Amino acid sequence: MAETLEPDEWDLWDTWMRARRLLDRELDRGLQRDHGISKAEFSVLVTLWRASGREMRVGDLVDSLGWEKSRVSHQLTRMENRGFVAQTQAGPSGRRTRIGLTATGCRIVQDAVLGHAGNIRRYFLDSLTPEQAATIRAWSEQIIDRIEPPHGETTDAGAA
Amino acid sequence: MAETLEPDEWDLWDTWMRARRLLDRELDRGLQRDHGISKAEFSVLVTLWRASGREMRVGDLVDSLGWEKSRVSHQLTRMENRGFVAQTQAGPSGRRTRIGLTATGCRIVQDAVLGHAGNIRRYFLDSLTPEQAATIRAWSEQIIDRIEPPHGETTDAGAA
DNA sequence: TCCGAGAAGTTGATAAGTCAACTTTAGAGG
DNA sequence: CCTCTAAAGTTGACTTATCAACTTCTCGGA
Numbered sequence: 001m002a003e004t005l006e007p008d009e010w011d012l013w014d015t016w017m018r019a020r021r022l023l024d025r026e027l028d029r030g031l032q033r034d035h036g037i038s039k040a041e042f043s044v045l046v047t048l049w050r051a052s053g054r055e056m057r058v059g060d061l062v063d064s065l066g067w068e069k070s071r072v073s074h075q076l077t078r079m080e081n082r083g084f085v086a087q088t089q090a091g092p093s094g095r096r097t098r099i100g101l102t103a104t105g106c107r108i109v110q111d112a113v114l115g116h117a118g119n120i121r122r123y124f125l126d127s128l129t130p131e132q133a134a135t136i137r138a139w140s141e142q143i144i145d146r147i148e149p150p151h152g153e154t155t156d157a158g159a160a
Numbered sequence: 161m162a163e164t165l166e167p168d169e170w171d172l173w174d175t176w177m178r179a180r181r182l183l184d185r186e187l188d189r190g191l192q193r194d195h196g197i198s199k200a201e202f203s204v205l206v207t208l209w210r211a212s213g214r215e216m217r218v219g220d221l222v223d224s225l226g227w228e229k230s231r232v233s234h235q236l237t238r239m240e241n242r243g244f245v246a247q248t249q250a251g252p253s254g255r256r257t258r259i260g261l262t263a264t265g266c267r268i269v270q271d272a273v274l275g276h277a278g279n280i281r282r283y284f285l286d287s288l289t290p291e292q293a294a295t296i297r298a299w300s301e302q303i304i305d306r307i308e309p310p311h312g313e314t315t316d317a318g319a320a
Numbered sequence: 321t322c323c324g325a326g327a328a329g330t331t332g333a334t335a336a337g338t339c340a341a342c343t344t345t346a347g348a349g350g
Numbered sequence: 351c352c353t354c355t356a357a358a359g360t361t362g363a364c365t366t367a368t369c370a371a372c373t374t375c376t377c378g379g380a
Binding site: 123143 | 163164165169172173175176178179180181182183186226273274277278280281282283284285287288291292293295296297298299300301302303304306307308
Binding site: 218254255 | 327330
């Protein structure tokens with residue numbers, strides 16, 4: 001800690017952050033404009049869509065998305081109101097145990113995936129050679145490992 | 161538009177997004193824990209700090225940050241209340257024309273930059289060989305160019 | 321000088337995300 | 351069968367972000 005970054009390191013960081021921000025904004029707008037959903041809604045929809053039976057446990061959704069569970073809960077409430085998802089198995093109380101796509105949700109996600117995939121390709125993948133892709137993947141995995149090691153290893157030891 | 165992604169392309173995308181999310185979360189927490197400020201506050205502080213005279217026009221701040229101007233305005237109001245920034249030149253109405261760091265803001269950002277730089281190094285730069293860094297930089301620049309071309313060129317023509 | 325268009329900045333309503341506290345459920349141990 | 355504990359899920363209050371509408375400035379042309 002308490003060490004400084006060289007100017008070109010700062011510059012790399014800033015450039016990377018800027019690219020991310022622009023990319024996110026562009027993808028968000030595409031989703032909103034073409035399909036009327038937010039990126040958050042899209043994430044929930046595809047996650048459910050990929051699941052076998054198009055439904056899953058709330059907790060598994062939390063893990064897949066990597067969100068706070070309260071965020072998932074609020075999001076599901078809103079999406080239930082919009083008619084995109086529904087409980088597939090109601091617990092004794094008014095509580096969700098399993099949640100799944102409705103016909104509407106299913107239809108929307110199928111459309112949205114196509115458009116979104118196109119945008120991801122256009123903005124993200126097309127600017128990428130295979131070697132670059134490999135680099136990005138490897139480096140992303142390093143970051144993930146470093147911050148969230150596969151299982152109960154300590155976070156900052158080991159790599160000393 | 162309307163084309164699909166291969167499984168390994170989706171996987172690259174997911175991995176990259178996950179890495180970003182974890183990295184952001186980690187950096188946010190560091191800033192909050194060690195310096196009591198949010199990432200948004202930090203961004204404003206460093207941007208002003210790097211400016212000559214430690215002050216700038218609101219509109220330039222908007223451009224540098226790449227945020228919506230209303231977001232910047234709200235953020236500045238909060239930060240004025242916390243005593244981090246202040247108007248350096250008051251317009252005729254209660255309006256900000258130029259905004260700058262206060263002594264407090266200046267002190268905080270100096271501390272925070274050190275800690276934050278350390279975290280950026282630890283999580284982001286350390287996992288990077290020089291070639292990887294070059295790749296990431298080049299690719300980030302491509303994304304920026306593609307979405308926000310330097311000056312009034314059309315967004316999607318040209319690269320055909 | 322006066323007008324009008326557009327830039328610059330603010331505001332308030334609403335949506336989304338975070339945090340901590342709470343309730344219900346499920347399971348292990350007695 | 352009971353109880354205790356932890357996990358799962360929800361809730362409400364609070365913070366932050368977005369959107370659209372608004373006000374105020376600036377500046378070029380009649």
